[in-house]
Amino acid sequence: MGCLYGVGVGPGDPELLTLKARRVLTEVPVIFVPKKAEENESIAESIISGLALHFESKLVRIVLPMLRNKHKLQEYRQRAADMIWQHLELGQDGAFINVGDPLFYGSFIHVVKVLQSSHPETKIEIVPGVSxxxxxxxxxxxxxxxxxxxxxxxxxxxxxxxxxxxxxxxxxxxxxxxxxxxxxxxxxxxxxxxxxxxxxxxxxxxxxxxxxxxxxxxxxxxxxxxxxxxxxx
Amino acid sequence: MGCLYGVGVGPGDPELLTLKARRVLTEVPVIFVPKKAEENESIAESIISGLALHFESKLVRIVLPMLRNKHKLQEYRQRAADMIWQHLELGQDGAFINVGDPLFYGSFIHVVKVLQSSHPETKIEIVPGVSxxxxxxxxxxxxxxxxxxxxxxxxxxxxxxxxxxxxxxxxxxxxxxxxxxxxxxxxxxxxxxxxxxxxxxxxxxxxxxxxxxxxxxxxxxxxxxxxxxxxxx
CATH class of the missing domain: 3.30.950.10 (Tetrapyrrole methylase, C-terminal domain)
Structure with missing residues (x-):
C-alpha cells in the first residue's frame, strides 16, 4: 500500500517550501492538487509551479468546493478520498499539497478524515509547512x-x-x-x-x-x- | 549597511529548513548562533550542521543565557546586539538563526528589540520557519x-x-x-x-x-x- 503525504507548501512564496516538501514532491509518482472549482486555479499548484520542477505530468486535480450544504460537501470529500485511495491501493505513494500547513486550517484535514474512516489502514505522513x-x-x-x-x-x-x-x-x-x-x-x-x-x-x-x-x-x-x-x- | 536576517531553521529535522533559509545561510558572510552558555551546544547550530554545507568558518557564537535577573539578561542582549551591529555597520549581511520560527517564542525577538532601540535604521528581514x-x-x-x-x-x-x-x-x-x-x-x-x-x-x-x-x-x-x-x- 502506498503512503499518503500531506505536504505543506507554505504561505505563497515558492522559496518557503521546506527541503523535505520539495524532496517528497519530486519523489512521489502522484501529486493531488485541491482546487475550489474545475475552472479555478489552485493556489497550492501555483506555489509548486514556481519551483519549475516539471511536476505537470503527475498532477491529479481534485475539486473541493466551499459549500454550505454539508451533505454535498461530504460527497465531494468522499469522492476525493476514493480518488486518492485508488492510487494508494496500487502501491503508489501520493502527496496532497496544502497551502501553509496541512493541519492548520488545511483542506487536507477533511480529506484524510474521510479516507481514514473508509480505510483505517491508510499510511499517512505529514510534512509540516510554514503557516x-x-x-x-x-x-x-x-x-x-x-x-x-x-x-x-x-x-x-x-x-x-x-x-x-x-x-x-x-x-x-x-x-x-x-x-x-x-x-x-x-x-x-x-x-x-x-x-x-x-x-x-x-x-x-x-x-x-x-x-x-x-x-x-x-x-x-x-x-x-x-x-x-x-x-x- | 548590512541587513540582519532572522532565519527560522525549523523544529529540528534539517530537512524542515525552507529553501529560502538555506539560500540565505549560504549567501551571508556571517551567521550568528545563539547558545545558552559557552560550553553548551547550540540546537540551532546542530540543525544547520545537519545540512553539511560547511558553514563552520562563518559562525559567530553569541551567548544568551536563560536568567531570572532581568538586568543581567539585558546586558547579554545588549552585548549580542553590539556584536551583530559591528558586522552590519561594515556593510556585511548577517543571519541570526533561530529554532522554529524567529517571531514565535524566538530569542531573535529580544535581540532585535535591543538592536532597533540603539540603531533604529537597522535593516531587518525575517525568514519564517516551521514552528x-x-x-x-x-x-x-x-x-x-x-x-x-x-x-x-x-x-x-x-x-x-x-x-x-x-x-x-x-x-x-x-x-x-x-x-x-x-x-x-x-x-x-x-x-x-x-x-x-x-x-x-x-x-x-x-x-x-x-x-x-x-x-x-x-x-x-x-x-x-x-x-x-x-x-x-
Missing part, C-alpha cells in the same frame, strides 16, 4: 509571542463575546479569514483601543501581498479570503 | 484547527484560571514549555475530562523525539524544556 501566521508576522516584523506570553487564533465569523474575551485575555490575537467579520471587528478594536495595535496582512509573501497598518481605511472594503489581522498588545 | 507546533501536530497526526475553530497557545507557568479559561473556550490548546507546569496541568486536565484528548510531544522531528498519548505516565517525571502538549477537544 500564513508565521509568514505574515515575518513580513510585518511583529512578534507573535515571546517568553510566557499567550496567543489566540480565531477563525471565521465569531461571536462578539468570543472576540472580546480573546482580546482581553491574550497578548496576541490573530484573526484568520478576517474578510467575513472585518467591519464588526474594527468596531470592537476601536472600542477597546486596540485599532493602532492591529496589522492587516493579505496574501503574504505573494505578488498580491498587502500590509496595512492604518486599518481604519479598509472599512467597508470587500476583503480577500486570504487575509488575516494580527493584534499585538 | 514546533505545526511539526508536533504533523508527527502526532492531529489537526490543530479547521474551519471556524479557534486555537490558543499558552506558554510557561500560567495561572490555573487562565488554563481553565483556555481549555473551556478553545477547540485546541497548545501548552509550550510544558515542563514547568506539567503535574498541575495534568490535574486540571483530569478534572475537566480532557486527559485522553491530550498528546505530549518532546523534541519533535529530532532523534530524541518522543510522542506520548497516555500522558498520565509522565506524572512526576522531569520533563524536557523542548516539550509541548496538544489538547484537542
Amino acid at each position: 500564513s501566521i508565521n509568514a505574515a508576522a515575518a513580513r510585518a516584523v511583529v512578534p507573535l509571542a515571546s517568553d510566557d506570553e499567550n496567543i489566540a487564533v480565531l477563525s471565521g465569523d465569531q461571536k462578539t463575546e468570543t472576540i472580546r474575551n480573546a482580546l482581553e485575555k491574550f497578548d496576541t490575537v490573530v484573526f484568520m479569514k478576517v474578510n467575513t467579520i472585518f467591519d464588526r471587528l474594527l468596531g470592537i478594536l476601536e472600542e477597546m483601543n486596540l485599532k493602532d495595535k492591529s496589522i492587516y496582512v493579505r496574501r503574504c509573501t505573494t505578488e498580491a501581498e498587502e500590509i496595512v497598518r492604518d486599518i481604519g481605511r479598509l472599512q467597508g472594503d470587500k476583503l480577500d479570503y486570504f487575509s488575516l489581522l494580527i493584534v499585538r498588545k | 514546533s507546533i505545526n511539526a508536533a501536530a504533523a508527527r502526532a497526526v492531529v489537526p490543530l484547527a479547521s474551519d471556524d475553530e479557534n486555537i490558543a497557545v499558552l506558554s510557561g507557568d500560567q495561572k490555573t484560571e487562565t488554563i481553565r479559561n483556555a481549555l473551556e473556550k478553545f477547540d485546541t490548546v497548545v501548552f509550550m514549555k510544558v515542563n514547568t507546569i506539567f503535574d498541575r496541568l495534568l490535574g486540571i486536565l483530569e478534572e475537566m475530562n480532557l486527559k485522553d484528548k491530550s498528546i505530549y510531544v518532546r523534541r519533535c522531528t529530532t532523534e530524541a523525539e518522543e510522542i506520548v498519548r497516555d500522558i498520565g505516565r509522565l506524572q512526576g517525571d522531569k520533563l524536557d524544556y523542548f516539550s509541548l502538549l496538544i489538547v484537542r477537544k
